[in-house]
Amino acid sequence: MTEWKEFSVAVNNEAKEAVSSILMELGSSGVSISDRHDFLQLPEYCEDTLWDLDEKDFPEDGVIIKGYFTEYDELDRIEKDLTHQIKELNNYGIAIDHLSITINDVKVEEWSSAWKKHYHPVNVTRFLTIVPQWETYEKSFSDERVAYLDPGLAFGTGTHPTTQLCLQALETCVFPEAKLFDVGTGSGILSIAAHLFGAKEVHAYDLDEVAVKSARDNIKLNKLEEIIQVRANDLLKGINAKADIIAANILTEVILPFIPDAYERLEDNGYFIASGIIMDKKDKVIESLLEHDFEILQINQMKDWVAIISKKIKKEE
Known part of the structure; x- marks a missing residue:
C-alpha cells in the first residue's frame, strides 16, 4: 500500500x-x-x-x-x-x-x-450541475448540463465564489460556435462548462504544470479531450489567435496588467469575464477596463468577491 x-x-x-x-x-x-x-x-x-x-x-x-x-x-x-x-x-x-x-x-x-464520502453534486446554476466522478446522478431537467469533476489535490471543485461567478457569467455570454480562452484554468471546470453551454472551440491555459494535468484529467473524464485543448502558458503570451470570449479567474494583481493583452486577443465586441476580484479592488479593475476601451456590461457579486463582464469596443481608426 x-x-x-x-x-x-x-x-x-x-x-x-x-x-x-x-x-x-x-x-x-x-x-x-x-x-x-x-x-x-x-x-x-x-x-x-x-x-x-x-x-x-x-x-x-x-x-x-x-x-x-x-x-x-x-x-x-x-x-x-x-x-x-x-x-x-x-x-x-x-x-x-x-x-x-x-x-x-x-x-x-x-x-x-x-x-x-464528503463530496456531493452541486447545482451551480439552473442549467449546470457539477458531479464527482464516482457518484451516479440523474438530471432534474432535460436541458440540464452535467460536468463531472475529480478535483484531485491542488485545484478547486467549482464551489468557490470566484468560480461560481465565472460559471454564471459563462452561462450568460457563451453562444453557439463561440471560441473561448480559459486563462488560469485550474481544474478545467470553466472550459468544460463553456463547451456544455455551447462553445465550439475552447483553449485552456495555466502556468502551473500540475494544473494543466488536473485540467486534462477532468476534460478527459468528460470525454472532451478532442474539443478542449489544454497547454501550459503564461496567460496569453505568445498566443496570436483571437477569441470571442476570454475568461480569467485569477488574482486582481494579475488581471490588471493582463487587460491590454485581453483586449488584443479578443474579436471586436468580444466578451472578457474577469473574476477573482476582491470587493475593495473592484474599482481599480473597472477603471483599467474603461481606460482600455472595454464597456462594462455586468458587475456580479458573491460575498466579498466580484466578477466583471465587459465587452471589447472597437477603436475608431
Whole structure:
C-alpha cells in the first residue's frame, strides 16, 4: 500500500501563497489550504456545495497548508529546506507568525475513501450541475448540463465564489460556435462548462504544470479531450489567435496588467469575464477596463468577491 507524507504548515494568512509555492517547488504532488475565510465565504456551505465541510477542520487563526510527498522522497531534506525557506520569507517583507510544521503518514487508499464520502453534486446554476466522478446522478431537467469533476489535490471543485461567478457569467455570454480562452484554468471546470453551454472551440491555459494535468484529467473524464485543448502558458503570451470570449479567474494583481493583452486577443465586441476580484479592488479593475476601451456590461457579486463582464469596443481608426 502506497504511503504518503503529509507536511502540514500552520502559518499566518499573509504567507499562504508563498508557503504554497515553496511546497510545490520542493516537489509536493499537490497543495490544500484550510482557510477559515474561504470556508465562511462559501455560499450555504453546509448543503449546497460539493464538500460537506466541518467547521472544526478550519483554523481559528491563520491557515493550514498541506503538501504531499511520497515515502520515496528525501523527507529529511524537504523538512529542513521547507523550514529554512519559510523563515527566509521575513527577508522579503512577508512576516511569519505562529509557524508550526507537522508531518503525518497518509495511506493513499484510506485518504481517497475518507475525503470522497464528503463530496456531493452541486447545482451551480439552473442549467449546470457539477458531479464527482464516482457518484451516479440523474438530471432534474432535460436541458440540464452535467460536468463531472475529480478535483484531485491542488485545484478547486467549482464551489468557490470566484468560480461560481465565472460559471454564471459563462452561462450568460457563451453562444453557439463561440471560441473561448480559459486563462488560469485550474481544474478545467470553466472550459468544460463553456463547451456544455455551447462553445465550439475552447483553449485552456495555466502556468502551473500540475494544473494543466488536473485540467486534462477532468476534460478527459468528460470525454472532451478532442474539443478542449489544454497547454501550459503564461496567460496569453505568445498566443496570436483571437477569441470571442476570454475568461480569467485569477488574482486582481494579475488581471490588471493582463487587460491590454485581453483586449488584443479578443474579436471586436468580444466578451472578457474577469473574476477573482476582491470587493475593495473592484474599482481599480473597472477603471483599467474603461481606460482600455472595454464597456462594462455586468458587475456580479458573491460575498466579498466580484466578477466583471465587459465587452471589447472597437477603436475608431
